[in-house]
Amino acid sequence: MKLRPTDLAAALLRPAQQSSEFPLDLERIYGRRAPLAIEIGFGGGEALAWWATQRPEWNFLAFELPPECMARAARAVVEAGCSERVRLVRGDARYLLREIVPPGAAHRVLMQFPMPWPKRSHAKHRLTDEEFRNGLASALAPGGRFELVTDQESFAREMAESFAADSAFAAEQPAADPPRAFRTRYERRWLAEGRTIWRYRAELRSARPHLPLSQSAAMQTFFLSAVPARDRLYELRGRRHMNPEPHQVCEFKDAYASEDGWLIEMLAADGGFSQLFLARIRARATGGAILRVDECARPYPTPAVLEALRWLSRELA
Numbered sequence: 404m405k406l407r408p409t410d411l412a413a414a415l416l417r418p419a420q421q422s423s424e425f426p427l428d429l430e431r432i433y434g435r436r437a438p439l440a441i442e443i444g445f446g447g448g449e450a451l452a453w454w455a456t457q458r459p460e461w462n463f464l465a466f467e468l469p470p471e472c473m474a475r476a477a478r479a480v481v482e483a484g485c486s487e488r489v490r491l492v493r494g495d496a497r498y499l500l501r502e503i504v505p506p507g508a509a510h511r512v513l514m515q516f517p518m519p520w521p522k523r524s525h526a527k528h529r530l531t532d533e534e535f536r537n538g539l540a541s542a543l544a545p546g547g548r549f550e551l552v553t554d555q556e557s558f559a560r561e562m563a564e565s566f567a568a569d570s571a572f573a574a575e576q577p578a579a580d581p582p583r584a585f586r587t588r589y590e591r592r593w594l595a596e597g598r599t600i601w602r603y604r605a606e607l608r609s610a611r612p613h614l615p616l617s618q619s620a621a622m623q624t625f626f627l628s629a630v631p632a633r634d635r636l637y638e639l640r641g642r643r644h645m646n647p648e649p650h651q652v653c654e655f656k657d658a659y660a661s662e663d664g665w666l667i668e669m670l671a672a673d674g675g676f677s678q679l680f681l682a683r684i685r686a687r688a689t690g691g692a693i694l695r696v697d698e699c700a701r702p703y704p705t706p707a708v709l710e711a712l713r714w715l716s717r718e719l720a
């Protein structure tokens with residue numbers, strides 16, 4: 404089958420990343436009302452395409468991080484003929500579950516073979532924390548189910564422990580080698596190595612209030628008296644600004660000269676959710692300069708992104 408770029412683009416969803424557009428209007432996106440299933444970390448999208456083919460009466464939303472996964476999965480769903488009911492969104496599930504999924508919209512959330520991040524220094528990547536559970540509790544409908552499949556028993560048990568402490572969920576114990584109708588690429592690899600596969604399920608008992616981050620962070624334009632000098636910007640490289648409550652970290656990474664000013668590479672972290680983005684400083688015809696998020700690498704509009712711009716504008720005042 405010959406794929407056209409427009410076919411692939413149809414499966415990708417790029418939320419406008421304006422808080423006013425969140426949560427998503429699912430009926431407009433899919434053109435129908437239907438139960439919603441979410442896959443986190445779909446890799447090449449083989450399982451997602453299979454799942455969507457098995458359940459033509461459901462809509463599917465799926466989250467991944469690397470751009471190459473987005474492209475491979477878009478192809479997989481187009482080839483399976485289900486791109487109309489599947490949308491792929493690039494981003495961290497911990498943020499997307501809570502921010503873009505309408506509260507209580509999801510009937511199933513599936514995560515298969517996420518990285519276990521076993522080292523202590525990797526702990527911030529793990530999906531067993533409260534932020535992740537809050538995201539699930541917001542996205543799932545009461546009675547909706549979260550399912551984790553992993554080759555790491557310790558990860559399944561850590562997940563079970565974290566859910567057992569949360570009264571919003573009715574949780575099962577991890578099950579070893581459950582029957583599975585579709586085996587993912589990673590699963591086949593681990594099975595060939597003789598590993599045991601673990602499944603962990605938890606059901607949402609009661610809805611939990613939705614506390615979105617983005618609604619408090621409409622992106623703004625900041626005014627500077629002049630385009631800053633190169634030396635001043637280079638001095639800021641590697642500089643950090645922290646806000647302990649809520650936990651926010653902002654970092655000035657680097658500055659690149661552009662035709663009409665500067666592109667600034669910044670990092671902004673809201674708790675465990677960190678984003679690299681570009682801010683642009685551009686000279687104004689009427690004098691001075693403006694500072695704002697650049698369109699080409701636009702972050703989700705979180706309070707830490709807004710704080711990073713505010714901090715930078717103070718530093719450059």
Ligand SMILES: C[S@@+](CC[C@H](N)C(=O)[O-])C[C@H]1O[C@@H](n2cnc3c(N)ncnc32)[C@H](O)[C@@H]1O
Binds near residue numbers: 530
């Ligand atoms: C080991 S791969 C497994 C891929 C696929 N599920 C399979 O079984 O073949 C794990 C995937 O989870 C994705 N992932 C991990 N943490 C994520 C997060 N917070 N949000 C979205 N995707 C995530 C990674 O990018 C990676 O592609």
